[in-house]
Amino acid sequence: MTDTAWLNETEMAAWRAFLSTSHLLERRIEEQLKAAAGLTHPQYEVLARLADAPGRQMRMTELAKGVVVSKSALTYQIGQLEKAGLVERTTCPSDERGVLAVLTDAGVRCLQLVAPGHVEVVRAYLIDRMTRGELETMTAAMRKTEQALRQ
Amino acid sequence: MTDTAWLNETEMAAWRAFLSTSHLLERRIEEQLKAAAGLTHPQYEVLARLADAPGRQMRMTELAKGVVVSKSALTYQIGQLEKAGLVERTTCPSDERGVLAVLTDAGVRCLQLVAPGHVEVVRAYLIDRMTRGELETMTAAMRKTEQALRQ
């Protein structure tokens, strides 16, 4: 263990702010989605990602990486969404092992219904409270960390 | 529902970056703490908060708010930490209902042991990748959101 520099005032404040904020926002989002449509945040993210994907479909592993959950958690959530009729499973034509999660028409409609309320929260608490400059600075910083963490 | 403006490119990129980064970092931290000391991130946060508190002790509700978990989750985690001998429960002298979580000497030692490795991760992936300016901008932005979410 090499000796690590402790965090100074500013750094600690930054870390604490980041940590608390991300958790608080997560809670708020979860609450809003639950109330609006009985969805969890990961579920919403799955729908949103699929909607953006070509053919409204994506491989399980790819989706798991995008949403940042374990493969088993995704298996579970896709199961839930399938029960709700918002997603379907198809075996991948090019790879017999693979599974494609496909957004159904009902899934699209559900997303259209829920998205505005969700975006509203993201805006009200995060986006609209930042200046354009702050937004860009934050994005740049986040991207560096994200890239490092994705290897 | 008033009509909400959708997120434009920049805003969406910012949101996605923030979201992915916070989740990825959370995963990495969890992994490090688990490997280093069998602690979860919330558990570490509890220890760290208590160590900073006067008398190394805090009321349950106050602690739950600080760490950003539900009261029931905190009850559970304090139970775990108590089993491990890192924390003790005391009834609050001024309020018979209240419970004080107190960091034990073993808790202090555990924290001293684990903190460097944890800080190392926070530094390596987040803090040290930002310029001083970015750090301050991000903190300012996070604080606005945090404040709004804490009402």
Next chain:
DNA sequence: AGGCAGTAGTTCAGATTTGAACCAGCACTC
């Protein structure tokens, strides 16, 4: 062809989280 390491998903057990329901003690009113 045959073998073999690696990848894709699922299953499983265990840990953790959450909100709702609950009990007890505080504080304020009449």
Next chain:
DNA sequence: GAGTGCTGGTTCAAATCTGAACTACTGCCT
């Protein structure tokens, strides 16, 4: 000083997440 509403914590059931097997298939290599 009894009544009432509120706050602090715990308990509980249900949902979800994770990592560790496990199965099945792919892609190489010989």
